[in-house]
């Protein structure tokens with residue numbers, strides 16, 4: 001049986017956790033997460049923002065406790081909408097822009113139209129301006145180091161420590177808009193660097209592929225992951241790697257067999 005857990009992220013939140021002891025675990029303040037992330041915020045940002053009031057800041061966790069054994073731990077998926085961040089950190093050149101039916105198109109250049117038709121929650125984020133649109137264009141932006149890139153941060157409650165494979169749903173509009181970085185709290189492990197999406201146009205796709213993994217430029221699944229050492233409150237972070245990247249949803253899963261639909 002699948003249990004659904006809802007984590008309320010505004011202020012103090014309640015974690016209703018289908019953990020192995022069968023007890024509902026409650027009340028872990030997001031304050032610790034905010035404190036632990038302050039250093040990287042200070043070093044990386046020029047401006048900060050919080051979500052608009054009409055955007056939900058909720059994530060969900062699905063568990064499947066029926067599958068758990070001593071050697072096969074409970075499988076979890078922690079998921080959220082990209083637009084449901086608790087903090088967005090811009091640089092002096094780029095920002096994660098909320099795209100929804102209210103967006104006025106004011107952040108330019110951005111050569112393509114919106115992709116709201118199949119976006120979850122009717123919204124997504126795009127790293128803009130999209131300066132880098134051709135290999136001949138040297139004025140664009142691609143950030144090898146995530147600490148120098150615009151970031152969005154999400155409060156999550158991790159049910160159990162372990163390795164979580166990171167899946168992100170992105171719109172791929174070309175080979176210069178199709179990669180990200182992910183991190184946890186104030187850390188950017190090598191396994192979160194260069195989450196790569198296929199160089200195809202016109203569709204939302206899920207990927208957990210690290211660039212160049214498996215000897216393939218576009219990588220192989222489950223090569224982007226985060227090793228989370230403690231249960232409880234953490235910050236999941238997405239950073240721009242290439243401008244023009246569009247992100248709709250994300251999932252962290254400790255299940256190697258999991259594939260988002």
Ligand SMILES: [Ca+2]
Nearest residue numbers: 110111112244
């Ligand atoms: Ca675009």
Ligand SMILES: [Ca+2]
Nearest residue numbers: 132176243244
């Ligand atoms: Ca670009």
Ligand SMILES: [Ca+2]
Nearest residue numbers: 120121123248
């Ligand atoms: Ca969305």
